[in-house]
Amino acid sequence: MSMYKIVFFLLLSVTAVGQNYTGTKTPYPFKQADYTPVPKGFSAAYVNYTGRHGARFMTKAGSDVKLLALLNKSQLTALGDSIKVMTAHFLEIEKDNYENISLLGDAEQHAIGSRLRERQASAFKGRGLSIAVTHKKRTRQSADGFLKAFADYKGKKEFKIVQDTNENVLRFYDLSPAYEAYKDGKVIAIRVDSLRNDPRSQKIASDISKRLFKTTLPEKDQAAVAEWLYDLYSIQFSLVMEMQQANVHFDFGKAFTKEDLQWLDKINSAADFLEKGAGLDTLGIQSRIAAPLLLDLVTSTDALIRGKLKKDAVLRFSHAEAIAPLATLMGIPEASMPSASIYDYDKYWKAENIIPLSANIQWVIYSNGKQFLIKVLLNEREVALPVKTTNYPYYKWEEVKTYYLSKLKKIGVKPGDDMHKYLLNVK
Numbered sequence: 001m002s003m004y005k006i007v008f009f010l011l012l013s014v015t016a017v018g019q020n021y022t023g024t025k026t027p028y029p030f031k032q033a034d035y036t037p038v039p040k041g042f043s044a045a046y047v048n049y050t051g052r053h054g055a056r057f058m059t060k061a062g063s064d065v066k067l068l069a070l071l072n073k074s075q076l077t078a079l080g081d082s083i084k085v086m087t088a089h090f091l092e093i094e095k096d097n098y099e100n101i102s103l104l105g106d107a108e109q110h111a112i113g114s115r116l117r118e119r120q121a122s123a124f125k126g127r128g129l130s131i132a133v134t135h136k137k138r139t140r141q142s143a144d145g146f147l148k149a150f151a152d153y154k155g156k157k158e159f160k161i162v163q164d165t166n167e168n169v170l171r172f173y174d175l176s177p178a179y180e181a182y183k184d185g186k187v188i189a190i191r192v193d194s195l196r197n198d199p200r201s202q203k204i205a206s207d208i209s210k211r212l213f214k215t216t217l218p219e220k221d222q223a224a225v226a227e228w229l230y231d232l233y234s235i236q237f238s239l240v241m242e243m244q245q246a247n248v249h250f251d252f253g254k255a256f257t258k259e260d261l262q263w264l265d266k267i268n269s270a271a272d273f274l275e276k277g278a279g280l281d282t283l284g285i286q287s288r289i290a291a292p293l294l295l296d297l298v299t300s301t302d303a304l305i306r307g308k309l310k311k312d313a314v315l316r317f318s319h320a321e322a323i324a325p326l327a328t329l330m331g332i333p334e335a336s337m338p339s340a341s342i343y344d345y346d347k348y349w350k351a352e353n354i355i356p357l358s359a360n361i362q363w364v365i366y367s368n369g370k371q372f373l374i375k376v377l378l379n380e381r382e383v384a385l386p387v388k389t390t391n392y393p394y395y396k397w398e399e400v401k402t403y404y405l406s407k408l409k410k411i412g413v414k415p416g417d418d419m420h421k422y423l424l425n426v427k
Contacts, residue, residue, distance in 0.1 A: 033380065044121070045123055053142040063228035064232060067228040077213065080211070089246070092248075101142055105138075129158065130314045132160045133317045134319065169293050172291075182285045211255060272320070277335065293322060323354070327354055334353060361378055373397060
């Protein structure tokens with residue numbers, strides 16, 4: 001069976017167990033699309049790729065261990081007993097796998113790489129691939145999965161693992177004191193707390209608790225149980241292949257109603273929207289910190305075109321915290337609608353469409369030997385850029401470059417600047 005078919009059937013099986021309302025933990029939702037024909041005389045010349053790691057296990061022990069400990073010492077309903085068994089199975093599968101991508105994550109990456117190589121075949125001439133990963137092992141694992149599609153590729157594959165103290169391009173969000181202060185500050189806390197303290201949150205937590213426990217838990221414990229269970233529910237869809245291998249099945253969705261999941265997803269994604277999405281201002285600190293990545297995309301694309309960087313593709317593997325701000329700073333419409341009210345943000349911004357697992361932004365450069373055009377794909381869907389074109393979704397590279405360099409200049413960034421210094425000083 002081909003890799004496409006394997007992943008297609010896997011994703012069908014994921015959907016079959018009712019997967020929904022999982023925000024940034026949504027397995028990669030690829031749908032076959034019709035692409036606008038390439039303008040006459042043009043063909044793909046280079047690829048500049050930025051992607052999130054694939055579907056993964058939990059990053060550390062937490063919700064799983066705490067939930068099982070509480071279930072073990074409580075009087076449970078029949079559903080509570082069932083959830084306890086599932087949690088024990090979940091922990092067995094997670095053991096020694098925290099932080100790793102799952103088998104589905106590897107398959108997602110392989111499939112994305114395969115489609116890219118097939119779709120933009122003319123770009124892959126054997127000039128080599130430049131591959132950058134962060135110090136987190138799930139990005140290297142994702143790159144390895146992606147590169148399975150290039151097993152027979154003749155060019156050189158150059159890996160660059162950036163030191164964790166200097167990941168200006170791929171983990172910029174860890175290096176800005178102003179951003180850390182924003183993330184931990186009142187602007188986000190007040191808004192997310194307004195959802196957490198909403199009567200709906202308390203009712204959902206109470207309802208879930210009644211379904212699982214024979215005794216009434218304190219309100220604080222009820223809220224914790226709802227949060228822990230939702231964590232496990234969200235991750236379970238990334239582990240479908242491990243479940244098959246271990247011959248176990250768990251579905252934490254049994255503890256929730258559809259309305260519960262909708263609301264818990266809204267709370268969870270609200271923090272993502274403010275921390276790494278359009279937030280209250282599309283040029284807020286949460287998108288300005290992506291300047292090093294956008295500048296790197298512009299300068300490396302220009303170097304490819306000018307023959308200064310002799311590669312077929314630049315491939316970066318990072319995290320949701322890099323992809324979402326980049327999409328906003330680029331002005332991709334679905335990622336760039338701010339919201340004054342935290343109750344309304346999800347009318348415009350959907351975490352599962354912008355930063356699902358294996359999310360990616362592809363810059364594809366086309367040439368006719370004289371001129372260069374660019375097309376941008378978000379999760380393999382054609383998207384509009386805030387630049388004029390008579391040939392959507394193809395844009396003249398020089399005009400796109402001019403637009404983004406001008407935007408970067410407005411926030412105090414130009415080619416050649418020290419990006420580490422920028423991140424330390426940006427306000």
